[in-house]
Amino acid sequence: xxxxxxxxxxxxxxxxxxxxxxxxxxxxxxxxxxxxxxxxxxxxxxxxxxxxxxxxxxxxxxxxxxxxxxxxxxxxxxxxxxxxxxxxxxxxxxxxxxxxxxxxxxxxxxxxxxxxxxxxxxxxxxxxxxxxxxxxxxxxxxxxxxxxxxxxxxxxxxxxxxxxxxxxxxxxxxxxxxxxxxxxxxxxxxxxxxxxxxxxxxxxxxxxxxxxx
Numbered sequence: 511x512x513x514x515x516x517x518x519x520x521x522x523x524x525x526x527x528x529x530x531x532x533x534x535x536x537x538x539x540x541x542x543x544x545x546x547x548x549x550x551x552x553x554x555x556x557x558x559x560x561x562x563x564x565x566x567x568x569x570x571x572x573x574x575x576x577x578x579x580x581x582x583x584x585x586x587x588x589x590x591x592x593x594x595x596x597x598x599x600x601x602x603x604x605x606x607x608x609x610x611x612x613x614x615x616x617x618x619x620x621x622x623x624x625x626x627x628x629x630x631x632x633x634x635x636x637x638x639x640x641x642x643x644x645x646x647x648x649x650x651x652x653x654x655x656x657x658x659x660x661x662x663x664x665x666x667x668x669x670x671x672x673x674x675x676x677x678x679x680x681x682x683x684x685x686x687x688x689x690x691x692x693x694x695x696x697x698x699x700x701x702x703x704x705x706x707x708x709x710x711x712x713x714x715x716x717x718x719x720x721x722x723x
Contacts, residue, residue, distance in 0.1 A: 511593065511706045514557075515698035517542035517566070517639070517674025520549050524701060528556050532703075538590055541580075542674035542698045543599050543639035544568045550577040560590065564599030566639045566674060567608040567652075583637060587623055587630070592711035594632060596623050596668070599639040601675055604652045617658035624662050634710060636663065636671040636693075645687045645695045646676055653680075664691045669710050672696045 512535045516524070523529040537559055541550055543566025554561040554577075561580040565572055576582065583597030598619055603610030611619065627633045640655050641647040642663060647655030653676055663671055671693055676683055678699045685702065687695045696704060 511538065511591070511708065511711065512536045513635075513704050513706055514539045514701060515542060515672045515696060515704060516540070516545065516553070516701045517698040518544045518677055519700050520545065521701045524553050524556070525549070533557060536703065538562070538593075540595075540635075540637055540672060540698070542566070542637060542672055544674055547572060547575050547577040550580050554579050562588070562590070562595065562597065562637070564597045564637050564639055565609045566599060567601035567610055569599070570607070570609055585619060585623070587627055587633070592713050593634045593706060594627065594630075595635045595637060596620075596627060596633045596666075597637040598623070601640045602651055602654050602656070613657060616656045617661075620658055620662050624666060627666060631712075633666045633668045634670075635706070636666070636668045638671065638673045640675045641673045641697070642671060642689070642695055645689060646673070646684060646697050648676060648680065660689075663689055663693050663695075667691050668693055669706065670694050670696060670704060672698050672704070674698050 514536045539561040541563035543564050562583045564584050584599050588595050600609045600611050603612050642659040643655035643657040
């Protein structure tokens with residue numbers, strides 16, 4: 511399954527110069543945060559496929575105007591055509607004006623979802639805004655990743671974790687890093703298409719978690 515992951519900066523090839531050839535075969539769009547609601551709405555309308563999103567640290571405006579026609583997976587598990595998805599947005603809390611969390615708070619958020627996931631068939635795709643600590647993050651507090659993501663990636667072993675927050679023009683930032691457990695950690699900055707292996711897609715009991723699409 512082709513999945514477009516996006517975050518942090520707007521791409522003209524998804525709006526003013528929509529590239530239908532590049533988007534051919536994409537069945538799902540996932541936003542990792544820090545993108546305007548109108549931008550997500552525009553992409554969802556042009557692509558005409560489900561768009562799932564979590565909140566970035568700068569997305570407090572979503573409380574006033576959530577992206578219409580798009581689906582929030584903030585703090586949720588959902589199923590999309592056999593792919594189990596876990597969504598947790600936000601960054602390290604570095605002031606009171608952002609959507610941010612302490613390490614302890616994020617561990618609690620993810621821990622509850624991880625328990626549910628392990629009881630209902632696991633997770634295939636983790637969607638976060640901040641990166642995993644030590645895997646594509648930076649040393650300053652605003653751009654540090656969460657250590658608990660490292661712990662739960664190792665426990666849940668999703669095929670992918672996709673995140674935003676760390677801009678690839680900050681320096682030597684890799685698009686994809688492989689976690690020791692085998693999970694591919696992907697920086698969605700701008701826009702990037704991943705090919706989710708069809709052999710990893712499996713049907714689960716649909717009543718266990720909300721189903722998207």
